[in-house]
Amino acid sequence: MDKLIIQMFNKNRQEIFNRWMEEMESIREDHRLQNISDKAYKDTNVEFFNIIFAHLERNEYKANDELTDFAEKLFQLGWRLSYLTQGLQNFRRIILSVLFDTEKSSTKVFDMFDEIDRWIDPIINQLINESAKNWENTVSIQKVALQELSAPLIPVFENISVMPLIGTIDTERAKLIMENLLTGVIKHRSQVILIDITGVPVVDTMVAHHIIQASEAVRLVGAQCILVGIRPEIAQTIVNLGIDLGQFPTKSTLYKGMQSALEMTKRKITETE
């Protein structure tokens, strides 16, 4: 950027600072930052301003480590990307208006205008990329966590396992249910598996089909599934859909399912004296 522009901004630094701080105060609620203490908000703004200004002085055309570290710190604290982009946009608006006030030659103003845009746009882009990376990272971590939770097979007694299903079942999860059932049956030598659908909000034809297929496959490896936790409204919609669960052992509750599972493996629960 032209040395002269930088000099001029340096001369007006205090004014730019004051106007910028004022603007940032007025947009605070837009970025849901009203819960942060006044002091913390102000300190962060000052730090942000100093980083932007140093950036301008050093005449760098991409976000430096100082800025990306600052951004990362804020993302981790849950601040929004829009705070940063708007902060930069406000900064641009203010320095442009300072520029108009001091420089009277219109061709010069145009050139400077252009230079300022070319300085600030890559910085904004880089912050957006950083934030996107941050999000992608979070999403992929959560995806793994979700996958681990999505179809657990829990060996409860010898030869009896339970698979509690909670939440929506999509195709990916349906695949996992099948895989975990089959590997679990072999690993735990299960004879009976209770599939608990108490926590599944909607049982449509797709979900029913996957459960039927999974239990067929389990039968082929020599075990038996019992479907438990069918809520009354789910029972009615299954009947309305015309899905035949005739050959499929079902029980209303996990407790009743466990009783039959014990019976099927020639055991029962008794009270002690």
Add this chain to the structure above:
Amino acid sequence: MNIQSCVEVRNEWDIVKARQEGRNIAKELGFGSVDQARITTAISELARNIYLYAGKGRIEISNLDSSGKIGLRIIASDDGPGIKDIRKVMEDGFTTSGGLGAGLPGVKRLMDEFSIDSKENEGTEIITTKWLR
């Protein structure tokens, strides 16, 4: 008629979104838990058919108030391949995708009114209504 919600269906998560909208509106209109489940399931079937067979489309949910009767209407529309033989797809067990073939006849039984309008290579529109009793 009053459109309460319109969900574009493009992926599996949009199906979940459409049925959440449906459940909320059904609850608001005063449907009981069994009818809420019926409405949600019907939306799930229609939205999944759109996703599977047409690729994309939309689910519109509106509330009806005709001469004191309150109802919920679902319009599922797409610009997909359309349905050649409507009589056939309404038979229990008919499927071209290895499914149960229970979706469309099931929706008809879950809801009170049901109609399909479809032209080959132009798309499909299914309108179905549940009345509050």
